[in-house]
Amino acid sequence: MKYYFTLVSLFCVVVGWAQQRDSRIREYLPPVKILWQSCDIPGINNLLQQGNGQSELAIGDLCILKSTEKEQASVLLDFGREIQGGIQFVTGMSPSHQPVAVRVRFGESASEAMCDIDGHNGASNDHAMRDFTLQLPWLGVAEAGNSGFRFARIDLLDKSAELHLKEIRAISIYRDLEYKGSFSCNDERLNEIWKTGAYTVHLNMQEYLWDGIKRDRLVWVGDLHPEVMTVSSVFGYNEVVPKSLDLIRDITPLPQWMNGISSYSLWWLLIQRDWYKYQGDFNYLKAQQKYLTGLLELLLTKINEKGVEQLDGFRFLDWPSSENAEAVHAGLQSLMVQAFDAGVELCSILDEEALAARCKSAAQLSRKAGQYLNPAGTKQAAALMAISGLMVPGKVNDMYISVGGAKGFSTFYGYYMLRAMALAGNYKGALDIIRTYWGAMLDLGATTFWEDFDMDWLPDAARIDSLVPVGKKDIHRDYGKFCYQGYRHSFCHGWASGPTAWLSEFILGVHVVEPGCRVVRIIPELGDLQWVEGTFPTPHGVIKIRHERDANGKVKSSIDAPEEIVIIKE
Template sequence: MIKRMIIIALVWGSLLSYDVLAQLPPVFGEKYEELTQDDPRVRKYISPLRIVWQSDESGKTIENAAKLLKPGNGQAELINNDLCILRSTDTEKPGILLDFGKELHGGLQLVTGMMASKDPVKVRIRFGESVSEAMSDIDTINGATNDHAMRDFIVELPWLGSLQVGNSGFRFVRIDLVDPNVELLLKEARAVFIYRDVPYLGSFKSNDERLNQIWETGAYTVHLNMQQYLWDGIKRDRLVWVGDLHPEVMTVNAVFGYNEVVPKSLDLIRDATPLPQWMNGISSYSLWWIIIHRDWYNYHGDLEYLKEQEEYLKGLLSLLLTKIDGNKEALDGMRFLDWPSSENEKAIHAGLQALMVMALDAGAELSQVLGENTTAGQCEDAVARLRKHVPDHGDSKQAAAMLTLAGMMDGKKANKQVIAVGGAENFSTFYGYYMLHAKAVAGDYQGALDNIREYWGGMLDLGATTFWEDFDLSWLENAAPIDEIVPEGKTDVHAAYGNYSYKQLRHSLCHGWASGPTSWLTRHVLGVSVVEPGSKVIRIEPHLADLEWVEGTFPTPYGAVKIKHTKKADGSIATEVDAPDEVKVLK
């Protein structure tokens, strides 16, 4: 019996809350401690908000579907009143599509009644980030897959009981009867929402509700990806991609402050990548690991944690110093910035040249903190050499942005000649974050706000509740929203687009690397930058552009800093700040 209980605990560990696993009954004993793992997440049950579609409106094969919209309690009952009934025939197998209102991570709980037959009833479950995905079949036509997470499968439901299934990212769920001539009495179909129950310590509000919604959507996108580790996507790419992690970590800094998911993820990829291997097989991703550690230390000032990285950091920096040919980067492994720039060799070289400068600069900073002055000096010498070679940006917004941020290209020139051309055309969800920062270097805050409204706002216009793995403004033309059945003559935006590893319905609609505007708005509009490690000294320098007012909070290890900026009649800005005593504020 005990052995069976242990197996159940291990199998369902991802669905158990931290409190349950942290308090094993005494019968388990100390010898079972090594077999258990605490789960930092919680789960909540959410009833659907609406029925998007049902195969039968006549009442012949589906009755009382609206019952599923009522709040449930997860308990089967010896009362068969007021249940949703699905009946199949020789020719009809009913199905129903539920909408839970916004993107969630987790699964589905189904509670049944007393069917006439006690035999289990087979149902097909399909999770979808869009209506189209939930209505799709796994095939080679529209790209729907079960990669990383099972989102299309058949299960058996018990007589007068309940079952919890699924572990994916979704907003919509379709339920179909599989066999002919069976009846299913369904009391409840609730989402099992699994997430970290952490407060939003950072905030952003302005007189522009569109920007407010974008900030919140970016925050929520990363929140959903803060699972056992910090993932890139909750449906697909449920992995620690350390390059993609950088904009996600900056969102964590701006919204949640310190959270153990970041060091846990950084350590996971470090331990999985013995030198001289590159993290995730991509040389630039090892560079991002260094930059993330510099930023994490600056925000949180955890010197003890930084010391834990000393040996690996020193070895990685030594490796990078061997990947310079004269004054040019000579990185091997997969040479990658982001997917839209992956076929532009000039852009890749320019971006990697800039990224080497940024990473070695960060490495020198961290080495000085750790007392590794020799390594710091070697990094500084290498940076001086690398700065003498400024590659052609290949007319790439990604490359121009990185050259700007590395201080190797004039920001105003880069913005005028490359980044601002066509507005948000050729932006990418990942490197768009760095394009926005490069525009800030150029002083083009108005242009950046316009880009955010147009590009990230474009996803909201299509019904997004989280930001996507990829997006292009051209997708807006004649597109149907993702939260409705695609009308004839309209484009199915989820099934029609995508490229590289995210074609069509395989495309993730909740990708943490797309959250860039959240931390950007905190940094440049609310105006908060960290001056000394641990946020002991911060500078507040707002750039409101066309906004009339903005207010928000910024998390520090000592508590939140409250900030409000109001534009006066003469164009000047009145600022109010309330900071913890331990935080010095520069204006």
Template sequence: MKRYLVFLSLLTWAFTTVTNAQLPPVFKQPIATGLKKDPRVRYYLPPERMIWRSDATGKYIQHADRLLKVGNGQAELVNKDLTVLKNDKSSKTGFLIDFGKEIFGGLQITTGLMRTKTPVKVRVRFGESVTEAMSDVGGTDGATNDHAMRDFIIELPWLGGLEVGNTGFRFVRIDLLEADTELLLKEVSAIFMYRDIPYLGSFHSDDERLNQIWATGAYTVHLNMQQYLWDGIKRDKLVWIGDMHPEMMVINSVFGYNEVVPMSLDLAKAATPLPAWMNGISSYSMWWVLIQRDWYLHQGDMKYLQLQRQYLIGLLKQLMTKIKDGKEALDGNRFLDWPSSENKPAIHAGLQAMLVMTLTAGSELCHILKEAETARACDEAVAILKKNVPDIAESKQAAALLALAGLLPAEQANTILSKDSTRGFSTFYGYYMLQAKAMAGDYQGAINNIRDYWGGMLDLGATTFWEDFDLSWKENAGRIDEIVPKDKVDVHATYGAYCYKNLRHSLAHGWAAGPTSWLTTHVLGIKVMAPGCKVVKIEPHLGDLKSVSGSFPTPFGLIKVNHLKMPDGKIKTTVDAPKQVKIIK
């Protein structure tokens, strides 16, 4: 009895941080609060196709297509409908399967009643592309196990099952390793882990390519809404605050309020006592302020905003000490995005603009928090900064930020942004380039950029948007969902730079989803004008589209909008909105 009480005491201590968890009745003692129950669900998915097998004769691999059936994950005492893999002294057997769409999770492998009870060694390789799943860690292709194990050896049990993996993938290769070995496989299912939340926002137009781009951006962010809001589900399973801004804007447009945003903001704040910069990057601390402003604008959560008061004011005061002679003098890692990282004048221009944007947002938040003195100091600092407009340095990143900060006429910035189409775009800052084009009234140009640039990834087989991309990569390129022919360029193994070279390149990166929010804001035309969506402006810009409809989540319910272009070019609009939301046109 004493041991049982000690056991219960230890369990109580272990669960001192559990909330909202439905524990079994055996746990009689009260559980203190703190740690949250995992908000995710798991689904088990069968493969959609067998892409490759080492043996097509039936000698070493038998009944491979049986792995494509829907299973139940349960080992059974009868060997029925199994896939058989055999190695002799000279052969090595393996196969590659496709689950049809990028997911986050792992594998459930179920085995049969084998002749020997000795565990069977297999090598498992996950891949976001076919090439990655067929690659070796440490090779010239750049494949790694960074942040997530995607290439490893495991032992499978006799008549049982095993669940492994915690990464982003679509493709899986499994190899039987030891000589003179037989493996009976009943099932190989993907474990799909995600937050089971509804897609409240929607976007439908007469252009299916734009519809698919909107949906792909929404899905890319959804995959990254795990315990926290990650930047990538394979590499960069981390909370990068700057990268969160476009993700947060997509969440506002598609899912509405979700705890993953404030949880991630708070995680970064707790890990970064002032005067440190979030993620070691000064601009990322500025993005924290901008996210707080845009999150409050959409969600109107005053209680949460008040909890940020002390840190927010301290950060704003710190930022104001980084102004010298009317120019930003930010320290830490001076970074905008990777493609601009070697252009120091562009970085200075971008940081000058970001400081203006951040202190402007800080002033707005301080007025809401009734911190008049700090708000006034922010306004005075902005006035000083605006007297100095740095050179664009032929950078689309700098041009976009300068326009958004009001330091450069948007029309002038758009001449830079429109040069050579999407050359110089990045999947991260492409969102701000689109925003600047909208400020210039170039909605059609932005729509075309979205079709070409983000659509270009879809043309290569993407089901999620990538860490980086350039339209030139499409030239003579093979698809990522195929074994690349020798006369084609292998996009995943060939391209990439900086920290995302070759197969280290993430193909499901949340910062790349900006067009989803942009299409909702500017084409569907839903713009939040007052905190908590209490006032929303409907102003569509259809460009060459004939019709657009969709929905937008607010704290009070959905706004539903339908636009139809009439023969005279005018747009007929119908709006259905909650009574608490004032609609202006």
């Protein structure tokens, strides 16, 4: 037998068969709650028991769905948390030996699982099938589905039929990763927000790093930046990041823009800079040299003689700011400054000194030109202007970002707004906005963070983990704009994870100084917190940190780092 398998393996190599192994695992989850049923269903609570996925002849505890000519048996299940994957049915010996048809509807909210695709409410099967029919065998097991969901509605479609169910389990598919980074403080709301951001990105770390697990299962490289910062803060190195960066590079020959969006090619540069800073993988950076230098050469042609950006393609920051052309221009100018600054760093490392000098001159010229721009009332552009040095961070904080608190925040650019507040020293204000804005999603029943959220949606909004009561608003169906209207809105979007990376960097205080975390500066900023502790992953091992405010208000720190890392305390 061993000789046979050796020959098979050799044959596969000779004929060039590609053997690709899935990097993910499967976990089976029983429902935690029955949210609704269309009629009396005998044994329905048996579905809440943990099963083993095996059909059996002697089955005692069954759930029996029956339908007549006029009545259809249906049930809505809650699996307790958002997952990426599908669903498994384990059947018993129904009276008929024929397959039985069921309809499956997944939902990121309870109301989405109850809806039809009607062309008006936003529900769709884009990217992933969330509404489909399935034939279930007699005394067997059937699996189907590949989407992001928490809720599932099951309808027995056949008339005058009876279906015996031993189990219905969700199949969670994910990378089995250790959460090397951690964050804990005396405010449990912030702790839950940090964990939720980490889990949101974890679900999107499939074979590639996706935008969302229901809709936008694509590599949108600009959206990756907050995700990559979260990956670096929680998991450390993971192949999904370079694999995704290489994918978008390989399908975007210059002079094309990544995803057709000029700013996204700029974000690719910034991710390369930050990924190298955190991981210190020179060989990987070296492999990017040809494309990276070619992209910088292209960007040098996209400013005029005064340093004003003239980017073409789709001009985009994020969706909420997309209709404000003046703000988009100010934001793109800021990103060009950051891209040229990154070009100086990366070209110096890659021994491209002549190009580094040209990038330095372009950065200076672009920075000078950008100082006269206006963020046009948007917190998105204002944040980028503060980060790139086009505006004084304190002015940005006082005139734009802190005005109205969380009003005007967005899930993608919220990360950069928080960074701008940190540059202004407004850590307490940033913590309050995290509690208010991201915390509001948790208050509505979220277990992952959403593609978009607006504080104006809150009044009279029902929770997403229950059916919408009369007089309450369906926050999933009734809101959303642009590409995420109604139920098309993604409730697990990695770009919304910004608070996780931000809390690790600015409150726990981990600032990477030299590539590969060879030198790390620890600057604790507790805001209104009494203590904070956590861990931070590096290529050399985990840094353990605790900061505590004493009776006099002075912060005392305890830091335990691998011997390869130089720690600078401030």
